[in-house]
Amino acid sequence: MDTKMNSEWVKEQEEMVLSLCICQECPSWVECGEKGGYCFGTIGKSECIFEEKGCICLGCPVADKSGLEFMYYCTQGSAKEQEK
Template identity: 40%
Template structure:
């Protein structure tokens, strides 16, 4: 799988807002965020867009402490060829890649 698979996938998508929502919902079903020790540090909060698919949606509003990361074991992460981790605290794959490119932590 190419190292920029994620970016190629994003560029190839030309989805309506409704189709994007369907993709996000499917990703939420695939992810394992709710099993992660870092997620538990947030008290297991499960409000809409809070509990799942951080690699797509970005950082959590309530997780402040990084305990342990399961991102590399997530089927969604492997399927999409993601390279980063701690999406719940550091932001989505795209957000982390942009920060790396411009040299911002």
Template identity: 35%
Template sequence: MDTFEMTVKKMKEMKPQEMTEQMEKLKSMCLCPGCPTYTNCARNAGELVFCANGKSFMCIPNEVQCICPNCPVTKQLGYKYKQFCTRGAEKAQRYEHALWGTKMV
């Protein structure tokens, strides 16, 4: 089990209050607002932490650059993927790659 899988397991055991606190912590660490791909629409909608929450809800149409690899959350949670706002959460991308192979972009 890698770091990400262990974190998911731990989060499943969290109480709702602990989960809320954890999400607030991730929000405060999220670098997305400083990313060239991030849009005003996403900002106005308060969209953050796409790595856990999944794709943007119709606010981010184009991939310009992704600074997720520089984010402390990537290191802390052991992410393998990036571009979460357009391609889906780490969990979803892992699932897709497991099904279709790593060549699918």
């Protein structure tokens, strides 16, 4: 896979994640113009959510489809970061 194809694939994945993300319905959500998708490597942590008031990631179709088992990606970082 060349670099261009690779970045296009990442962009498509990112858009898919954002379209399915349910972060905006979460009690920890803070409205600051972000779109969620914090579990995804190229998005990562939020710059405005700092208080963990509950996380609904485990009920999200992205987590279900991708087998993600972590929570609080907005404050703890993407799935890749949390795996470390």
